[in-house]
Amino acid sequence: MAKLAFLGLGVMGYPMAGHLKKAGHEVTVYNRSGAKAQKWAAEFGGASAPTPREAAKGAEFVMACVGNDDDLRSVCLGADGAFAGMESGAVFVDHTTVSAKVTRELYAAADEKQISFVDAPISGGQAGAENGKLSIMCGGDQGAYDRAEPVMAAYARICRRIGESGAGQMTKMCNQIAIAGLVQGLSEALHFAEKSGLDGRAVVEVISQGAAGSWQMSNRYETMIDDHFEHGFAVDWMRKDLGICLDTADENGASLPVTALVDQFYKDVQKMGGGRWDTSSLFKRLRALG
Numbered sequence: 001m002a003k004l005a006f007l008g009l010g011v012m013g014y015p016m017a018g019h020l021k022k023a024g025h026e027v028t029v030y031n032r033s034g035a036k037a038q039k040w041a042a043e044f045g046g047a048s049a050p051t052p053r054e055a056a057k058g059a060e061f062v063m064a065c066v067g068n069d070d071d072l073r074s075v076c077l078g079a080d081g082a083f084a085g086m087e088s089g090a091v092f093v094d095h096t097t098v099s100a101k102v103t104r105e106l107y108a109a110a111d112e113k114q115i116s117f118v119d120a121p122i123s124g125g126q127a128g129a130e131n132g133k134l135s136i137m138c139g140g141d142q143g144a145y146d147r148a149e150p151v152m153a154a155y156a157r158i159c160r161r162i163g164e165s166g167a168g169q170m171t172k173m174c175n176q177i178a179i180a181g182l183v184q185g186l187s188e189a190l191h192f193a194e195k196s197g198l199d200g201r202a203v204v205e206v207i208s209q210g211a212a213g214s215w216q217m218s219n220r221y222e223t224m225i226d227d228h229f230e231h232g233f234a235v236d237w238m239r240k241d242l243g244i245c246l247d248t249a250d251e252n253g254a255s256l257p258v259t260a261l262v263d264q265f266y267k268d269v270q271k272m273g274g275g276r277w278d279t280s281s282l283f284k285r286l287r288a289l290g
């Protein structure tokens, strides 16, 4: 069992840190708004610290799941950042979805202090985090990954190292690109069914068993039909992710026309007040068009 720190107790981080504690590790958490850290400590019986540096002190592994590139920099760097508290030989595991650029920048900063940095973004949603069944795609040094993998097993359904630093984040971009077009397609199918007077539930019961089936279709069709979007993966986060994908495509020359279009549809959802709605709210946008 290891001494661990977990930074960022949001929708994903809160239950993930809980799985680590339940697996028997010694866990100290940090959250920007302290009340959540205290609630976590009371619920799971771990410790909480007021800064990333103090949480990370003496930890063998420091896991993080915050918001975006700047949020990650702010919990890693500076006088109160985790790197200042970590000892040589410790491993930082980042579960945030961020750019490969910031990942490589922090990998280099960590390396200067003889700290390992593994990028380990996640997929599987709130339910995956709560049930401990996330897909984790990793980049970084093989040795550091091999040490971190048994720790991540507490909340992983599958965990794989894809390549060097940044490869995990590049894989997460593939994941988001695949989801963007898929959710719009599902929304259009349900919209078409509604316009045709078909029972959307009956339609999905059949087509989800055929070639059109997907995680999004099976897990989201009921809430979409019921106009329920106050859960899941926030549109604001999806726009952050698609922005990263589109910027990276500018660099590597990939052509992402559907991803660019769906990003604009999510911008419409934000204008409807849906920044924190689940990404399946693309269907609500179509309904609003009439």
Ligand SMILES: NC(=O)c1ccc[n+]([C@@H]2O[C@H](COP(=O)([O-])OP(=O)(O)OC[C@H]3O[C@@H](n4cnc5c(N)ncnc54)[C@H](OP(=O)(O)O)[C@@H]3O)[C@@H](O)[C@H]2O)c1
Residues within 6 Å of the ligand: 008, 009, 010, 011, 012, 013, 031, 032, 033, 036, 065, 066, 067, 068, 070, 071, 072, 074, 075, 095, 096, 097, 098, 122, 123, 124, 125, 126, 232, 233, 234, 237, 238, 241
């Ligand atoms: N939700 C999903 O289904 C899902 C799935 C896969 C990947 N992700 C990715 O996982 C990450 C977290 O998502 P989430 O849904 O858990 O987000 P969330 O519920 O909004 O939680 C974000 C967490 O980051 C902390 N944070 C934000 N900015 C910070 C800063 N500058 N300094 C310190 N802490 C900061 C927040 O602290 P406060 O509590 O103080 O605000 C909170 O603990 C994102 O990168 C997201 O894209 C999410």
